[in-house]
Amino acid sequence: MSKLKEIAPATYEIEKEEGMLVPGLVIATEEILSEIDFEKPLEQVKNVAHLPGIVRYSIAMPDIHWGYGFPIGGVAAMDAKSGVISPGGVGYDINCGVRLALIPETLKCIEGNQGEKLLQRIFELVPSGVGKGHKKTRGLSDRDYKDIAEKGVRFALEQGHGFEEDLEHIESNGFIEGADISYISDKAKDRGKIQLGTVGSGNHFVEIGEIEEIYLPEIAEAWDVQKGQLYLLIHSGSRGFGHQVCQDTLDTFMDKNYAESLPDPQLVCAPIESEDGKNYFHAMATAANFAFNNRQTILHEVRQAFKDVLNIDPQDVRLLYDVCHNIAKFETHEIDGKPMRVCVHRKGATRAFGPGAEELNPIFKKTGQPVLVPGDMGRASHLLVGKGNSITFCSSCHGAGRARSRVKSSRSWKGRDIFDYMEKQGVIVKATSGRTVAEEMPDAYKNVDVVVDAVEKAKLADKVARLKPRLVIKG
Amino acid sequence: MQGMEEKRLFLGFSVDAPWQETYPKGRVIEESSRHLTLAFLGNTSFEELKKKLNEDFPKPEFSIGPVGMCNEILFLPKMKPRVVAVQVDWISDGNVLENYHKKILDWLEELNFSVDRRPLLPHITLARGPFVEKEWEDTFEPFPAIITGIHLFESMGNLRYASLWNIPLTPAFEEFEHTADIAFQIKGENIQQLYIHGALAMSFKYPPFFSYLEQKEIKGLNDIVQTLNRMLARCDQEIGCPFKAVSYHGKIEEKKLLEWEMIVDV
Numbered sequence: 001m002s003k004l005k006e007i008a009p010a011t012y013e014i015e016k017e018e019g020m021l022v023p024g025l026v027i028a029t030e031e032i033l034s035e036i037d038f039e040k041p042l043e044q045v046k047n048v049a050h051l052p053g054i055v056r057y058s059i060a061m062p063d064i065h066w067g068y069g070f071p072i073g074g075v076a077a078m079d080a081k082s083g084v085i086s087p088g089g090v091g092y093d094i095n096c097g098v099r100l101a102l103i104p105e106t107l108k109c110i111e112g113n114q115g116e117k118l119l120q121r122i123f124e125l126v127p128s129g130v131g132k133g134h135k136k137t138r139g140l141s142d143r144d145y146k147d148i149a150e151k152g153v154r155f156a157l158e159q160g161h162g163f164e165e166d167l168e169h170i171e172s173n174g175f176i177e178g179a180d181i182s183y184i185s186d187k188a189k190d191r192g193k194i195q196l197g198t199v200g201s202g203n204h205f206v207e208i209g210e211i212e213e214i215y216l217p218e219i220a221e222a223w224d225v226q227k228g229q230l231y232l233l234i235h236s237g238s239r240g241f242g243h244q245v246c247q248d249t250l251d252t253f254m255d256k257n258y259a260e261s262l263p264d265p266q267l268v269c270a271p272i273e274s275e276d277g278k279n280y281f282h283a284m285a286t287a288a289n290f291a292f293n294n295r296q297t298i299l300h301e302v303r304q305a306f307k308d309v310l311n312i313d314p315q316d317v318r319l320l321y322d323v324c325h326n327i328a329k330f331e332t333h334e335i336d337g338k339p340m341r342v343c344v345h346r347k348g349a350t351r352a353f354g355p356g357a358e359e360l361n362p363i364f365k366k367t368g369q370p371v372l373v374p375g376d377m378g379r380a381s382h383l384l385v386g387k388g389n390s391i392t393f394c395s396s397c398h399g400a401g402r403a404r405s406r407v408k409s410s411r412s413w414k415g416r417d418i419f420d421y422m423e424k425q426g427v428i429v430k431a432t433s434g435r436t437v438a439e440e441m442p443d444a445y446k447n448v449d450v451v452v453d454a455v456e457k458a459k460l461a462d463k464v465a466r467l468k469p470r471l472v473i474k475g
Numbered sequence: 476m477q478g479m480e481e482k483r484l485f486l487g488f489s490v491d492a493p494w495q496e497t498y499p500k501g502r503v504i505e506e507s508s509r510h511l512t513l514a515f516l517g518n519t520s521f522e523e524l525k526k527k528l529n530e531d532f533p534k535p536e537f538s539i540g541p542v543g544m545c546n547e548i549l550f551l552p553k554m555k556p557r558v559v560a561v562q563v564d565w566i567s568d569g570n571v572l573e574n575y576h577k578k579i580l581d582w583l584e585e586l587n588f589s590v591d592r593r594p595l596l597p598h599i600t601l602a603r604g605p606f607v608e609k610e611w612e613d614t615f616e617p618f619p620a621i622i623t624g625i626h627l628f629e630s631m632g633n634l635r636y637a638s639l640w641n642i643p644l645t646p647a648f649e650e651f652e653h654t655a656d657i658a659f660q661i662k663g664e665n666i667q668q669l670y671i672h673g674a675l676a677m678s679f680k681y682p683p684f685f686s687y688l689e690q691k692e693i694k695g696l697n698d699i700v701q702t703l704n705r706m707l708a709r710c711d712q713e714i715g716c717p718f719k720a721v722s723y724h725g726k727i728e729e730k731k732l733l734e735w736e737m738i739v740d741v
Contacts, residue, residue: 065655066654066655066656067655068656068722068738068740069722092720130681130717131714131715133715190712191708191711191712193712201717201741202717202741240716243711244708246720247708250720251701251704255697259723265723265724266722266723266724268723402654405653405654405655406655406656406657406741407652407657
């Protein structure tokens with residue numbers, strides 16, 4: 001059992017053990033620690049602390065759970081010169097992320113059968129579920145791929161899929177520098193060809209609901225977020241394209257024995273400055289730009305659905321923010337009083353820059369950036385504001401975190417009408433696969449309210465608003 | 476074997492498969508009663524037979540339950556169908572299974588049972604009539620199946636079958652708890668079998684996956700992982716795939732059998 005020592009509110013340290021280059025750090029409340037089985041993920045936190053070049057802490061967020069090498073809900077910053085970069089620290093779904101848009105209407109407009117009509121229209125326009133691509137399109141050409149890599153989300157804008165003002169409401173303005181299509185395999189391109197603008201399966205979704213509660217009125221006002229207003233939340237990533245980028249790199253790294261001497265082969269990594277390390281970053285950045293375009297294209301189609309069903313102008317569906325929660329980024333942080341260039345791996349963790357951060361647009365530079373924390377499809381999601389806490393390299397949690405395995409959730413709902421159950425909870429769910437919905441039922445997740453409370457207590461981000469789902473599309 | 480209570484008995488394999496949640500019209504057999512029949516014994520006293528079963532019932536050469544794909548739907552008997560069944564195409568060595576079937580028939584003959592020596596048509600009955608063949612054909616998709624034990628079954632009537640005696644077989648894989656992904660304990664007599672059983676485990680979650688199996692000689696764990704991931708990539712590209720990847724997790728452990736914890740990122 002890992003020994004945890006409370007060093008600040010909702011902040012625990014794991015002592016350094018043999019082989020660990022830095023201690024571990026866990027953001028959690030006593031309630032979270034007592035309810036969830038942390039042993040395996042904390043073992044992973046300790047394993048990450050073995051990686052060359054890791055700085056200060058190997059960090060676990062309150063939504064931590066067992067992941068691939070790194071825990072999901074893990075943050076690790078590596079010295080940009082002497083450290084390593086690890087695909088397991090990013091995850092298979094490169095730049096999986098969430099975007100939140102606001103709709104200038106209330107629940108009233110989706111009463112009666114309007115909600116179902118809207119859901120049906122989105123379902124028609126946005127492919128979701130296994131094998132659902134944009135089959136009617138020609139698919140992405142080599143030229144398109146090159147543009148996606150080099151232009152980021154501007155590629156989607158050039159196709160008419162969005163508005164110029166969307167750009168500054170996306171993390172890194174929807175573009176990760178260093179992307180280069182020449183580092184991508186044909187297999188990855190083939191997998192991604194008809195997947196741009198698709199949700200996929202698993203825990204990805206499109207959700208519409210209402211802003212149920214405002215916690216910080218002054219921030220909400222600055223962001224023009226109002227109680228009772230409708231919101232749109234989109235959760236998806238780089239689809240098969242990104243998965244293949246990760247797999248190609250892992251295969252190369254494994255074949256070159258980079259996993260030797262690591263406590264877990266899934267942590268396989270290469271020095272950031274090495275050719276293999278640089279190759280991975282080029283490829284990862286390309287997949288990240290694909291993911292930004294994916295979420296942008298989905299938003300475009302959903303805007304169209306709002307126009308078709310509710311006659312709401314697409315431009316009025318205002319993007320508030322888009323965050324990445326599976327990514328490695330070069331950032332400068334203050335370490336021991338000095339600025340240091342580090343490669344921050346956030347896997348199942350969200351950047352949470354506070355006021356004054358250079359990259360942010362003028363509004364967010366004043367307030368801190370929006371941090372989006374989807375919960376489950378029944379209870380709630382949260383909108384937070386980042387505080388730029390240096391102990392976590394300005395990072396926060398990314399969701400509620402699973403409390404129950406997929407198989408357990410599926411079994412416990414077997415034979416029950418899950419769609420009817422959800423409707424009685426006030427949520428209409430539409431999905432390609434009933435099994436996916438059974439795996440994703442609200443009780444499969446921790447209570448997101450408890451998770452964001454831990455984040456707030458640890459001073460990583462503050463709660464701005466609570467979001468209540470009403471219409472959900474699952475893969 | 477007279478003077479004792481007689482029951483309608485037969486020998487068969489218990490099976491596990493990713494059964495469909497709903498079926499077309501028909502008297503559908505409960506999942507727990509589905510089986511693969513090896514030999515009918517007719518009305519027999521179980522008490523008399525039990526002693527012989529425990530004494531010298533032929534032990535199988537295989538320790539892991541055979542595995543197969545149910546690729547075809549059957550309506551049996553062909554002339555005037557009364558049941559809907561699926562044919563099992565063995566992935567495990569068919570000759571070994573055929574020999575074992577023969578041994579069972581020999582053993583029954585020694586006990587003076589009259590046996591049917593026609594070649595076995597391995598099948599699992601799903602439903603009895605009335606049914607509409609086209610409805611079943613239209614909704615059928617091939618799926619994998621694993622054998623979990625050898626049983627003496629009793630026909631209880633009303634499409635229910637109870638196991639009276641059994642020899643459990645080690646399943647080719649077992650799912651275990653993993654919070655975010657899906658995880659299986661894979662078992663095999665050799666590295667090749669570990670690969671096949673890994674692919675089969677994934678097919679239990681997504682049956683079309685097995686049709687992407689690569690026929691190749693496997694050289695080690697990394698080769699298993701990379702081959703399964705190649706299958707996955709092809710599957711995703713052609714028809715979509717619910718899995719992101721098979722991870723480089725764990726090592727192959729040599730116990731009585733080879734064992735590997737396979738984690739599939741979803």
